[in-house]
Amino acid sequence: MSNAPIGIFDSGIGGTSIFKEIHTLLPNENFIYLADSKNAPYGNKTEDEILQLSIKNTEILLKKNCKIIVVACNTATTNAISYLRANYSIPFIGIEPAIKPAALNTQTKAIGILATKGTLSSHLFHKTTDLYANGIKVIEQVGEGIVPLIESGMLDSDEMLDLLKTYLKPMLKHNIDYLVLGCTHYPYLIPTLSKMLPEHVKIIDSGLAVAKQTKAILANNNLLNSDAKPSSIQLYSNGNLEVLNTIIDHQFATSYLDF
Known part of the structure; x- marks a missing residue:
């Protein structure tokens, strides 16, 4: 499992700020990022709607064999992470205002x-x-x-x-x-x-603290990637890919995914 990807999801492109911090700290790791731009913002939705969207994103990342999931969304963390931790066996990292x-x-x-x-x-x-x-x-x-x-x-x-x-x-x-x-x-x-x-x-903001916590949890679970191969990074969005490309300075390949 150590070379399995780190999964990250957010209600759109904002969580790329967290992805960048984690990638900088852990350049060896593989990543899968989900930008649920179609449903952004989560902040105006009901608690149940936020929970259902968080479950949907989690299920997609689990099917892609992620070893840990970073809920790179404050709203999803505060409303759904307790449920996710109670119902899935892999580690979850949440985001809270600092x-x-x-x-x-x-x-x-x-x-x-x-x-x-x-x-x-x-x-x-x-x-x-x-x-x-x-x-x-x-x-x-x-x-x-x-x-x-x-x-x-x-x-x-x-x-x-x-x-x-x-x-x-x-x-x-x-x-x-x-x-x-x-x-x-x-x-x-x-x-x-x-x-x-x-x-x-x-x-x-919480970016660096989240990156450090992700590294610590991976280390504690013996999940840090020891593979010497170049890392694989997949960024998916169900919204406007050009906006995602601009915000990450076209550094990484992005793909449209209907989810």
């Missing part, structure tokens, strides 16, 4: 969280916030409209800039010094956000 480091390091005692409705309303999110952000002002903002714009290739559009200005305004009013990105699509906004935020505001 509230802990922001809450532990804030000097102004105010942090901003930009995430989907599905993440912010989940039990897991509230549990994490209660655990680590006691005494910290947490300004939550649903990033309504961001994912569809990214999925449409409108990352640097005027519409995106207008949305971000609207979403950042109340956070800056409360003097945040950390902005936590709670959706795997959002790291692609970091260059734009960095220009819009004061220098003292730090942006945190």
Whole structure:
């Protein structure tokens, strides 16, 4: 099983930000990535809809013989990962907003969280916030409209800039010094956000932490790939392949898959 692929799925192309981090840390590994762009965003769906989509994606990756599955979607993690871990025998890696480091390091005692409705309303999110952000002002903002714009290739559009200005305004009013990105699509906004935020505001996402956790779980289960062959990387989307190709800089081969 050690040369079997790492499976990754997301509600579209955003999880490629996680894929890139894992691939950088584990260049030897084989990968299969599913971009469920047809059903993006997950954040506005019901818990049951998110669960059913997560099961569908998991079943596809299992049929492709994946040894571990990374749920590269905050919304799917917070709503479905407990079920997936309870019902399938392979390891699952989830994604959660990096509230802990922001809450532990804030000097102004105010942090901003930009995430989907599905993440912010989940039990897991509230549990994490209660655990680590006691005494910290947490300004939550649903990033309504961001994912569809990214999925449409409108990352640097005027519409995106207008949305971000609207979403950042109340956070800056409360003097945040950390902005936590709670959706795997959002790291692609970091260059734009960095220009819009004061220098003292730090942006945190979960990508590197997820990559390190994936490596640790593979090592603990003796599943790290020891094969010296060049790695195989397959990226599939049921949406616009050109947008996926652009976001990954045409580095890897992509294919359309109807799922």
